[in-house]
Amino acid sequence: QVQLQESGPGLVKPSETLSLTCIVSGGSIGSNYWSWIRQPAGKGLEWIGRDSVSGSTNYNPSLKSRVTMSLDTSKNQFSLELRSVTAADTAVYYCARESGGYYNGRNDYWGQGTLVTVSS
Amino acid sequence: QSVLTQPPSASGTPGQGVTISCSGSSSNVGSNTVNWYQQLPGTAPKLLIYSNNQRPSGVPDRFSASKSGTSASLAISGLQSEDEADYYCAAWDDSGHGVFGGGTKLTVL
Numbered sequence: 001q002v003q004l005q006e007s008g009p010g011l012v013k014p015s016e017t018l019s020l021t022c023i024v025s026g027g028s029i030g031s032n033y034w035s036w037i038r039q040p041a042g043k044g045l046e047w048i049g050r051d052s053v054s055g056s057t058n059y060n061p062s063l064k065s066r067v068t069m070s071l072d073t074s075k076n077q078f079s080l081e082l083r084s085v086t087a088a089d090t091a092v093y094y095c096a097r098e099s100g101g102y103y104n105g106r107n108d109y110w111g112q113g114t115l116v117t118v119s120s
Numbered sequence: 121q122s123v124l125t126q127p128p129s130a131s132g133t134p135g136q137g138v139t140i141s142c143s144g145s146s147s148n149v150g151s152n153t154v155n156w157y158q159q160l161p162g163t164a165p166k167l168l169i170y171s172n173n174q175r176p177s178g179v180p181d182r183f184s185a186s187k188s189g190t191s192a193s194l195a196i197s198g199l200q201s202e203d204e205a206d207y208y209c210a211a212w213d214d215s216g217h218g219v220f221g222g223g224t225k226l227t228v229l
Contacts, residue, residue: 035218037165037218044122044208044220044221044222044223045157045159045165045208045210045220045223046220047210047217047218047219047220050218058215058216058217058218059217060217060218061215061217094164094165100170100171102212102216103151103152103153103212103214103216104152104153104170104171104212105212106155106167106170106171106210107155107157107165107167107210108167108170108176110164110165110166111164112163112164113164
């Protein structure tokens with residue numbers, strides 16, 4: 001059974017960088033795409049991006065200038081960096097595994113989510 | 121504003137059926153597959169339907185979905201109280217970016 005667990009600071013100051021890590025157990029990150037998705041309180045889901053060991057990465061165009069995703073196969077984990085954050089970046093951040101093809105993938109395993117608040 | 125359009129709310133009584141729609145465009149729903157996620161209160165989303173109409177193992181056959189052109193729909197039959205949740209459709213655009221609907225809050229009356 002694949003399990004994902006997000007970790008990182010719950011509070012980030014405006015203009016600083018949000019950094020989160022997702023530790024994967026029960027499966028290797030050497031296959032599949034690995035995604036980040038966020039959800040502001042009381043709002044819907046927003047796709048942030050996906051990454052794979054093949055080097056193929058896709059980012060949400062609205063966040064692309066501020067986002068970097070990376071994978072660490074030695075630790076079986078992947079990471080998200082979101083730079084120059086504002087209060088609008090306050091949300092629950094989920095990591096998820098994506099299975100299936102490039103245009104028909106689905107997020108079949110999710111982490112429990114971690115709340116990140118941007119505030120001074 | 122979400123790329124895919126869903127009704128903000130839906131409701132039904134136990135035992136009834138309900139349908140949730142998802143409208144997109146030729147560059148997302150019209151050309152790629154649609155997935156549906158269920159999010160129970162306070163929990164992470166769960167994959168409910170993938171590839172337009174496929175149920176993952178463990179999902180009851182009360183849940184079904186279809187796609188036609190640039191629209192998709194999720195149907196739930198025999199509503200149960202535990203179906204009360206938020207439902208999201210999702211797809212890929214032709215550039216490989218994920219897009220979600222705004223979500224539909226299902227209330228079981």
